[in-house]
Structures are given as structure tokens and as C-alpha cells.
Amino acid sequence: MLASPDWLSSLYRRVGALVIDAAVLVSIGFVLGWVFESYFVELSVWARAIGFVIALLYFGILNSELNNGQTIGKRLLAIRVVNLHNESIKLDVSLLRSLILITPFFVQGSGLPGALLHSFWIYPVSLVLFGGLVSTAYLMVFNRRTRQGPHDWICRTFVANVESDPQRPEPIWLGHSVTVGFVLVLSLALPAAVQQSNIAEPQPDLDRSAAQLLQLDIANHVQIARVDSQRDDVENRFTSAQVMLTENRVEDEDLAADIARQLLQGNDRIRTQGPLMINLTYGYDLGIFSSWDSRMHRFNAPEE
Structure with missing residues (x-):
């Protein structure tokens, strides 16, 4: 049967x-x-x-x-x-x-x-x-x-x-x-x-900037990416940095400003990429449960 x-x-x-x-x-x-x-x-x-x-x-x-x-x-x-x-x-x-x-x-x-x-x-x-x-x-x-x-x-x-x-x-x-x-x-x-896509191209300068931020005692994981897109003939260019913190200081504007300052001073390409978005994140992800608190901080690169 x-x-x-x-x-x-x-x-x-x-x-x-x-x-x-x-x-x-x-x-x-x-x-x-x-x-x-x-x-x-x-x-x-x-x-x-x-x-x-x-x-x-x-x-x-x-x-x-x-x-x-x-x-x-x-x-x-x-x-x-x-x-x-x-x-x-x-x-x-x-x-x-x-x-x-x-x-x-x-x-x-x-x-x-x-x-x-x-x-x-x-x-x-x-x-x-x-x-x-x-x-x-x-x-x-x-x-x-x-x-x-x-x-x-x-x-x-x-x-x-x-x-x-x-x-x-x-x-x-x-x-x-x-x-x-x-x-x-x-x-x-x-x-x-x-x-073969542009998104997947290696960006060693961003890797170096991320490694520098990891030297901060409060950061335990950093991801930096460039965003370059175009929609309705409007070009959108900026650099995004996600910084995972060991303390819940996602609302700390001074901390975000200090991180932005280090990135702008240590990477000339970031200075010409447009705004810098610093996403301060605190939490964890077990795969079976996660808990996150985050805040996005925007900074404009200083004009030459």
C-alpha cells in the first residue's frame, strides 16, 4: 500500500x-x-x-x-x-x-x-x-x-x-x-x-575606517557602506556607518559626532561622498530572539 x-x-x-x-x-x-x-x-x-x-x-x-x-x-x-x-x-x-x-x-x-x-x-x-x-x-x-x-x-x-x-x-x-x-x-x-556588481567591489578604505572605530572601547562591531543610487533623475549619495555599542548610548549625539569626526578625518573619500549617516545600535540577536535599540544621526561633510 x-x-x-x-x-x-x-x-x-x-x-x-x-x-x-x-x-x-x-x-x-x-x-x-x-x-x-x-x-x-x-x-x-x-x-x-x-x-x-x-x-x-x-x-x-x-x-x-x-x-x-x-x-x-x-x-x-x-x-x-x-x-x-x-x-x-x-x-x-x-x-x-x-x-x-x-x-x-x-x-x-x-x-x-x-x-x-x-x-x-x-x-x-x-x-x-x-x-x-x-x-x-x-x-x-x-x-x-x-x-x-x-x-x-x-x-x-x-x-x-x-x-x-x-x-x-x-x-x-x-x-x-x-x-x-x-x-x-x-x-x-x-x-x-x-x-561582478559594483556593490560587491571591495572597499579597503572603508575596512580600514571600520577597524579604526573598533579601537573604541564602546564599539564591538562596525559596518560601513557607500550608498550611490539614482531615482527620478535625483542622485542620492551618502556613507552609512552602523556602530554596535557595548553600552546603550544610542541617543548620545556627542558620541555620534565623535565617530563622524574620526571617519571624516581618516578617509578623504567619505568627505566627498555626501552626508554621513551614523547608526548607533545597542542590543543582540540570538537568531531565536533579538532585542535592539538604535538611533540614526546625520552629519554633513565639511565643505572644502
């Missing part, structure tokens, strides 16, 4: 379970942030690694045979992760499955350094980020035979309704395999296009 909706969970139940699990992880992140805020602020962009480990262990352990293949969301909606024999999966398989599932979501918005755009690592990052997210979304919506995402497909797992009889799954449609393969090839081709 081939697998039927009586055995495989519906997309709606899976999404519902994921929403519940996301709420649980957000609650965990909120409590941890309330207790360890200063520590997470010091970690800056690396704080997401803590959220990544928490999510990996949450899904990896609870979806394994240690908890009958059920996270909190799956237990509430009466579904569970199983193998081909409708049995709960081993812990190592569950951890791998969770790793494949959550990695693209944590890589997205992780603040990867600009230098990465000009190194070999942009190719695996594009494969994981673009290829992983698009493939997951596509298979979860359109793969109605087995209802497997890439994480299930690779690990040969399924999400089944509780107390359902084991059934032989249908083979995945060849067209889905071709589509996923095309998406993965495209994800490897994208970095070449990005590297």
Missing part, C-alpha cells in the same frame, strides 16, 4: 507545529536575553551561534527516539518524525536532519563580513542560504507525494500522524528532483554575478 494522507502529516499541521516550536524558542531566547543581556551584547554577531545551538538541540533531541519524534508543537498536533518503518529516528540522524533544516535560517541575516563576497566561502554560503531556503520552500509546498523537505529527503525521514499504520511511501516525482537540482546549480552561479 502506498502512503496516503492518513499516514503523512498535512502541510498545515507541520506549519502549525513549527509555529508553536518557534514560539517556544522565542520564549527561551527572551528569558536568556533578560538574564545574560550584557554578555550577548559583548558577543555581538556571534550571539547567533548560541541561538543556533539551542535550536539544533531542541529539534535534534526532541525529534529523535529520545522523545518519540515529537517536539512540543508536534506533540500538541499529534504528529511525529519517523523513518521508512514508521519508527522514531536515532539521535544522530535527528541532529543531522535539524542541522540541514535550521542552518539556512541562521545564516540569513547573520551579518556576514563583506570580505566573504570575494572569497571561496561565498559559494558554500550561497548553496546553503539560497539553495537551502528555496529548496525547502518548494518541496514543502509542492512535494505532495512524500511531503518531504530537503532535510527529510536526505535523512530518509517523514512526518507522520500519530498512531497511524506504517505505509510504503510513494517515490518522489522526478520533476521535483530536477527542480531542486536546478535551484542548487543556480545558487552556485549567483556568487559570480554578485562579485
